[in-house]
Amino acid sequence: MSQLKKIGERTLKFSIPPVILDARSIVGPKEGEGPLGDTFDRVIDDMYFGEDSWEKAERKLIEEVIKMMLEKNNLAPKDVDFLFSGDLLNQTITSNFAASTLGIPYLGLYGACSTMLEGLVLASMVIDGGFAAKVTAATSSHYCTAERQFRFPTEQGVQKPMTSQRTVTGAAAFLLGNEGKGPHITHATVGKVIDGGIKDAANLGAAMAPAAVDTIVTHLQDTGRSVKDYDLIVTGDLGYVGHSISLDLASEKGFNISGVFNDCGILIYNPDQDTHSGGSGCACSGVVVAGHLLDTLRKGKYKRILVVGTGALLSSTSIQQGETIPGIGHGLVIEAADPQ
Amino acid sequence: MTDSNNSHEAQGKKLKSQVKQSQQQYDQQEYQTIVKKHAPKKPLLKNCASAFFVGGIITAIAQVFFNLFSNAGLLERDANTVVVILMIFSGAFLTGIGVYDRIVKFGGAGAIVPITGFANSIVAPAMEFKREGFIFGVASKMFSIAGPVLVYGFITSIIVGLVAFTFM
Numbered sequence: 180m181s182q183l184k185k186i187g188e189r190t191l192k193f194s195i196p197p198v199i200l201d202a203r204s205i206v207g208p209k210e211g212e213g214p215l216g217d218t219f220d221r222v223i224d225d226m227y228f229g230e231d232s233w234e235k236a237e238r239k240l241i242e243e244v245i246k247m248m249l250e251k252n253n254l255a256p257k258d259v260d261f262l263f264s265g266d267l268l269n270q271t272i273t274s275n276f277a278a279s280t281l282g283i284p285y286l287g288l289y290g291a292c293s294t295m296l297e298g299l300v301l302a303s304m305v306i307d308g309g310f311a312a313k314v315t316a317a318t319s320s321h322y323c324t325a326e327r328q329f330r331f332p333t334e335q336g337v338q339k340p341m342t343s344q345r346t347v348t349g350a351a352a353f354l355l356g357n358e359g360k361g362p363h364i365t366h367a368t369v370g371k372v373i374d375g376g377i378k379d380a381a382n383l384g385a386a387m388a389p390a391a392v393d394t395i396v397t398h399l400q401d402t403g404r405s406v407k408d409y410d411l412i413v414t415g416d417l418g419y420v421g422h423s424i425s426l427d428l429a430s431e432k433g434f435n436i437s438g439v440f441n442d443c444g445i446l447i448y449n450p451d452q453d454t455h456s457g458g459s460g461c462a463c464s465g466v467v468v469a470g471h472l473l474d475t476l477r478k479g480k481y482k483r484i485l486v487v488g489t490g491a492l493l494s495s496t497s498i499q500q501g502e503t504i505p506g507i508g509h510g511l512v513i514e515a516a517d518p519q
Numbered sequence: 520m521t522d523s524n525n526s527h528e529a530q531g532k533k534l535k536s537q538v539k540q541s542q543q544q545y546d547q548q549e550y551q552t553i554v555k556k557h558a559p560k561k562p563l564l565k566n567c568a569s570a571f572f573v574g575g576i577i578t579a580i581a582q583v584f585f586n587l588f589s590n591a592g593l594l595e596r597d598a599n600t601v602v603v604i605l606m607i608f609s610g611a612f613l614t615g616i617g618v619y620d621r622i623v624k625f626g627g628a629g630a631i632v633p634i635t636g637f638a639n640s641i642v643a644p645a646m647e648f649k650r651e652g653f654i655f656g657v658a659s660k661m662f663s664i665a666g667p668v669l670v671y672g673f674i675t676s677i678i679v680g681l682v683a684f685t686f687m
Contacts, residue, residue, distance in 0.1 A: 232650045332647035334614050335664065336623025336630055336639050338566070341559040376547030377554065385554040424557045456559075503547075 184307065187401025189369045190510075196363040197306040199513070200313070200354045202469035203248040205240050207322065207348025210458075210466065213448045218470030219349070220247060226323055226348065233323040234268065240350035241266070241277045241319035248315070248352045256281045259354075260311035263298035265289050266319050266461055267346075268328060273319055283315065292387075292416050293370065294318045295351060295465040296488025296509040300367040302355045303511075312357050319350035320460030329380070329495055342382040344418045344444060344459035351465030361516055362476045365483075368398040368510035372492065375506065380498045383491040384421025384444075384456055387506035391417060391489045392428040394508040398485065399434065406436050410481035413472065414508070415464030415489040416444035418456035443467035464488045468513075476515040483514045566627050573626025577633045581606050603634060610635030614642040640664040 211222030228236035264274040265288035278285035290297035298316030325346040377386040444457035493504045588598040613619040623630040648656035
């Protein structure tokens with residue numbers, strides 16, 4: 180029997196670290212105006228993306244971002260072994276349609292806003308397990324489709340609380356391979372679902388913070404590393420509120436992460452863009468990692484980062500029935516390519 | 520048979536207590552206090568002031584219309600009806616061109632409580648669900664937000680009516 184690649188409680192150490200061969204992103208107009216506007220591959224200026232419904236627009240976002248990535252790498256869909264993908268809409272319908280258009284063998288996922296990282300963890304396992312040479316992980320989210328499904332009609336007059344976040348419009352796709360050059364994935368820490376007892380659907384940062392901190396702390400314990408070993412520890416979409424709660428929770432557990440801790444939901448918008456607590460949604464961590472964070476790794480600014488994709492596990496039914504909102508966080512260590 | 524049943528039961532109990540433990544692994548009460556500490560404060564004073572301001576403007580506009588119509592010779596009752604129709608139209612129109620949600624964002628309850636806000640709550644879902652068709656989309660979703668207002672409005676008016684009928 181071969182040796183287990185799991186270390187500690189729930190961290191995976193890849194024996195042949197999967198390489199991120201490429202990653203692409205498309206975002207909506209508001210994200211394009213944000214501080215990371217230059218790091219995305221394409222910014223659309225119309226929330227409908229030329230379609231007649233927002234749902235079709237979201238579907239086009241994820242299809243286009245995968246097609247763009249394959250084209251840039253001179254690949255056809257048949258050259259990719261598997262597609263791991265998911266989104267926020269009921270029964271992950273957006274990803275299902277995209278998979279039907281592309282024709283890549285497909286495993287559909289739902290991890291709420293942690294879906295991007297869930298997909299990358301599974302894609303890495305499939306590659307390191309020797310089941311595939313090239314795997315794509317992708318996700319999408321759209322402000323209007325999410326508002327419509329989880330909240331109010333977009334033209335409905337509502338005053339949002341300061342803890343609320345804005346769903347990022349966009350899609351991201353990653354191409355992982357078992358060989359090649361580029362930043363590579365060395366470890367993954369699979370998240371546990373943790374219920375902090377939050378019932379307020381307008382404060383998802385607080386719902387996800389305990390799970391994010393749990394994954395960060397477990398990761399450090401499993402690997403025997405310290406906070407100093409990372410140039411950046413970044414969460415998916417905790418926003419300003421979840422971010423500051425997490426700092427508190429981590430220091431309570433004896434980990435001072437304040438020097439290296441950031442959040443994709445904070446990075447993606449300017450504070451004056453009126454997004455309250457920041458960005459959220461599947462695409463939030465997806466487009467920030469695919470654009471900005473991989474750029475900094477490629478340029479050598481960072482050597483090793485820990486990305487924790489955070490998800491708030493709610494449905495419109497569970498919220499209406501007054502249930503709590505459990506959270507999850509999946510961690511992934513990405514290292515810059517060796518300088519040689 | 521009985522023995523194995525017993526041990527099954529014991530095992531089940533043990534499992535149950537383990538599951539309960541893992542559910543409680545997070546001290547939810549303690550966490551609520553931490554969350555409260557980090558929640559940004561509502562700009563209450565600013566919200567109240569802007570609600571007062573926006574609500575005041577909307578009702579002042581209605582009053583201007585009312586005066587115009589009464590001066591033009593309409594009976595008070597008729598002028599009232601015409602003003603209500605006009606305000607509902609304005610609310611619906613401003614929703615249609617995507618302005619009303621911005622007014623509410625600033626004015627809060629000052630823009631939700633007047634009848635223009637009621638119009639907004641009907642037109643917004645009607646617009647949004649057009650893609651689902653005119654029966655299961657527009658017509659059925661139209662009252663998803665206004666429906667409760669209507670139901671409890673009717674109930675209250677019946678109660679008030681009964682009280683008035685009995686005691687006056």
